[in-house]
Amino acid sequence: MALTVPAFTPLQASLWLTLCGRALDNRLPRPILGDTMADEIVRKVDYDYKKLHIPSGSVINIAHRAKKLDEVAQRFIARHPDAVGLDxxxxxxxxxxxxxxxxxxxxxxxxxxxxxxxRRELLPAAATPHGIAADLTGSTWLDPLPTDRPVVAVADGLIAFLSEEEMISLVGRVIDHFPSGVIAFNGYSTFAVRMQKIAPVGKAIREVSKFPGFNDPRTPERWHPKLKLAEEILCTREPEVDRFPLGLRLMNRLAAPSAVLSRPGNTVLVYRF
Ligand SMILES: C[S@@+](CC[C@H](N)C(=O)[O-])C[C@H]1O[C@@H](n2cnc3c(N)ncnc32)[C@H](O)[C@@H]1O
Incomplete structure (x- = not known):
């Protein structure tokens, strides 16, 4: 028997979009991420993912950016085995x-x-070694965390739901707490903001989205004097594109030579401080 779907606010319920995206990627013949756990949870609660109208291109983009953020975190932790990781x-x-x-x-x-x-109900305990139950726009959630270790902070799908001021102050609090580190998140272009307002897949999150979007990956450098762009990952140029279905593969291949054409699509931005 299926478990009860937890009652979430519309903002919290945005998590179904990315979870279902990764679950549906896992059901593809050649998954990009292969997140079996996401698939298991969606099946466990028998979540009606069809109501989210996630097109196949978005399924792939969600899985692809998660993979790129995983790689950023893995690379950082390989270089800094004492790192603190934040999702x-x-x-x-x-x-x-x-x-x-x-x-x-x-x-x-x-x-x-x-x-x-x-998470504690639906995921195995090992999936949440340390859970912090907090509003990220608050100022105290970082207090219990170590201040003397490098940090890798990833935010997958969060940025849309914060105002620019909230994002700037969140980034500032992370930078002021840790001695050094990287902050990585999916790019959110002004084109993506416009698409979210009209595409059926944006319906579930339209009312709770706040971020205005930006196109220049250097924009966040203005958010804090220590923040510097370390890497702009244009997903059109990543090797996983070889595994995309034909139409999407061709679109990515055509856009890949141009950063301007690639940026409105799927990107992962990595900043260091
Ligand atoms: C689109 S979901 C992405 C979830 C997850 N990163 C993933 O990739 O599946 C956005 C998440 O951000 C969380 N979120 C949004 N605003 C938040 C805030 N102010 N404080 C804490 N969490 C927040 C939501 O509850 C939701 O789980």
Whole structure:
């Protein structure tokens, strides 16, 4: 028998979009991410993913950017085995199970209390080694975290739901808390903001989206004097495109030579401080 779908606010419920995207990727003949845990949860609660109208291109983009963010975290932790990892707005993502950090690193998943409670109910304990039940726009959730270790903070799908001021102050609090590190998140272009307003897949999150979007990857450098762009990952140029279905593969191949054409699509931005 299916478990009851947890009751979430519309903002919290945005997690279904990314979770179902990864679950549907896992059901493809050649998955990009292969997130079996996402698939298991969606089946366990018998979530009606069809109502989200996720087109196949978005399924692939969601899985692809998750893979790129996993790689950013893995690379950072390989260089800094004592790192602190943060998944900002973790939803029901079991990223730590995919990246398997060594025991010397500590991984924290941060999201609203209802979401952290749902993680404990639906995911194995190992998926949330440290859960922080908090509103990320608050100022105290970082207090219990170490201040003397490098940090890798990833935010997959969070940025749309914060205002620019909230994003700037969140980034500032992370930078002021840790001695050094990287902050990585999916790019959110003004084109993506416009598409979300008209595409059926945007319907579920339209009312709770706040971020205005930006196109220049250097824009966040203005958010904090220490923040510097380390890498702009244009997904059109990544090797996984070889596994995309034909139409999407061709579109990516055509856009790949041009950063201007690639940026409105799927990107992952990595900043260091
Ligand atoms: C689109 S979901 C992405 C979830 C997850 N990162 C994933 O990839 O499946 C956005 C998540 O951000 C969380 N979120 C949004 N605003 C937040 C805030 N102010 N504080 C804590 N979590 C927040 C939501 O609860 C939701 O789980």
């Amino acid at each position: 900002l707005g973790a939803g029901l993502d079991s990223r730590v199970l995919r990246i398997t950090p060594p025991p010397t690193a500590d991984w924290y998943d941060i999201d609203f209390p209802e979401v952290i409670a749902a």
